[in-house]
Amino acid sequence: MIWNTDYETLPRDELRALQGQRLGSLVDALYRRVPFYRAKMDAMGVKPHDIQGIGDLEKLPLTTKDEMRDVYPYGLLAVDLKEIVEIHTSSGTTGKPVVDAYTAGDIEVWSEVMARTLATGGTGRHDIVQNAFGYGLFTGGLGVHYGARKIGATVIPISGGNTKRQLAILQDFKSTVLTCTPSYSLYLAEAAREEGLDMRSLGVKAGFFGAEPWSETMRKEIEEKLHLLAIDIYGLTEIIGPGVASECEHQNGLHIFEDHFYPEVIDTKTGKVLPDGEKGELVITTLTKEGSPLLRYRTRDITYLDRSPCPCGRTSVRMHRVLGRTDDMLIIRGVNVFPSQIEEVILKVEGVEPHYQLVVERRDNLDELEVQVEMNEKLFSDEIKILERTEKAIEAELYATLNIHTRVKLVEPKAIARSEGKAKRVIDKRTL
Numbered sequence: 001m002i003w004n005t006d007y008e009t010l011p012r013d014e015l016r017a018l019q020g021q022r023l024g025s026l027v028d029a030l031y032r033r034v035p036f037y038r039a040k041m042d043a044m045g046v047k048p049h050d051i052q053g054i055g056d057l058e059k060l061p062l063t064t065k066d067e068m069r070d071v072y073p074y075g076l077l078a079v080d081l082k083e084i085v086e087i088h089t090s091s092g093t094t095g096k097p098v099v100d101a102y103t104a105g106d107i108e109v110w111s112e113v114m115a116r117t118l119a120t121g122g123t124g125r126h127d128i129v130q131n132a133f134g135y136g137l138f139t140g141g142l143g144v145h146y147g148a149r150k151i152g153a154t155v156i157p158i159s160g161g162n163t164k165r166q167l168a169i170l171q172d173f174k175s176t177v178l179t180c181t182p183s184y185s186l187y188l189a190e191a192a193r194e195e196g197l198d199m200r201s202l203g204v205k206a207g208f209f210g211a212e213p214w215s216e217t218m219r220k221e222i223e224e225k226l227h228l229l230a231i232d233i234y235g236l237t238e239i240i241g242p243g244v245a246s247e248c249e250h251q252n253g254l255h256i257f258e259d260h261f262y263p264e265v266i267d268t269k270t271g272k273v274l275p276d277g278e279k280g281e282l283v284i285t286t287l288t289k290e291g292s293p294l295l296r297y298r299t300r301d302i303t304y305l306d307r308s309p310c311p312c313g314r315t316s317v318r319m320h321r322v323l324g325r326t327d328d329m330l331i332i333r334g335v336n337v338f339p340s341q342i343e344e345v346i347l348k349v350e351g352v353e354p355h356y357q358l359v360v361e362r363r364d365n366l367d368e369l370e371v372q373v374e375m376n377e378k379l380f381s382d383e384i385k386i387l388e389r390t391e392k393a394i395e396a397e398l399y400a401t402l403n404i405h406t407r408v409k410l411v412e413p414k415a416i417a418r419s420e421g422k423a424k425r426v427i428d429k430r431t432l
């Protein structure tokens, strides 16, 4: 279902004209009101009148997460603080958090793009949305909440965690839509099984999952264990939260809501814009944001763009599911490795669960990657010989895919900590 056919199916030439117009107003506002951007534009010798259309975007400066941190907390506001009605921040685990400050208009846009997101999987007024994304400074909870409210669905704001209660509510309130991180959905399925509850017998028809990378194999597993349509949804605090892009029912890439968020993919090293289909770092310009708009923000997420038509009828460009992050990429003995590549390999193996962790250490100046994977109960009760054979088989498969030697260690069921939000997959013990 398409929530806003006027904008979501706008012919591409009209969309481009609209984007150009919006970019013009944005640049005017930033130059007048945000000293940070005025200084950056002056340094490059660009003035607002140099921006005549979306084709001029490349003349404008890129923005990085570190720059955002330097002007923490209010340095990027383009309006008076009294116009700001809500603030969210990133978790700040790697430094000062980044801030997103919303005007009433921004909350309206957020509700709109989240309504579009939830509608992709068929959510309507009659649905009961069990929202297990965390509420708070994290954008997942309230983002889904606003979208579901806009659609007129019933929201259950249960937030993350409290797994037993999640299961009780799923059954008692007959939730039809589930929203959480993909890893937490599998944890729910596992907990349900232990309680003798078959998630497939519940009436949940669609799940919207995001906030962390997941693979196609993991999607299959989720769809099979929870018996629902699993939709990948993408976004980040700096831009708005969830609501930047979402898959449709065809699950062939995420439609970017590009009347609000203009995407480019750049070469991480040179900063040059890459052609469609080439992998690089996703960069986003917020075309309509009022509170804390961003020009060409480097997301650190790796993907590529696809402008081929989608059978759903939406005309927007699609991004491939996130392949990894520039800062999550492990360099093991000089080889670039993304956790998602490892996930693809291990989840195809019989007898293991979708719970894994990567531990990197440096011994005698050599990087060693240990891949810890949980076995299921059946494999756990098998003979040692069979376990060793499975470990060797996964190592061989990882070597064939990544071209590096890894050590695979099967661990007992439940050995790997579960997360109620984003899963932590990598433990890097190297001190460089």
Ligand code: DLL
Pocket (backbone or CB within 6 Å): 090, 091, 133, 139, 140, 209, 210, 211, 212, 213, 214, 232, 233, 234, 235, 236, 237, 238, 241, 242, 243, 299, 301, 321, 322, 325
């Ligand atoms: O995770 C916003 C969000 C909430 C998205 C709920 C989807 C659903 P942050 O905490 O700022 O915001 O983290 C943003 O998470 O740059 C990606 O690296 C990663 N990420 C988000 N969605 C996906 C996804 C929220 N669908 C960072 N696939 C982003 C892969 C994702 N990675």
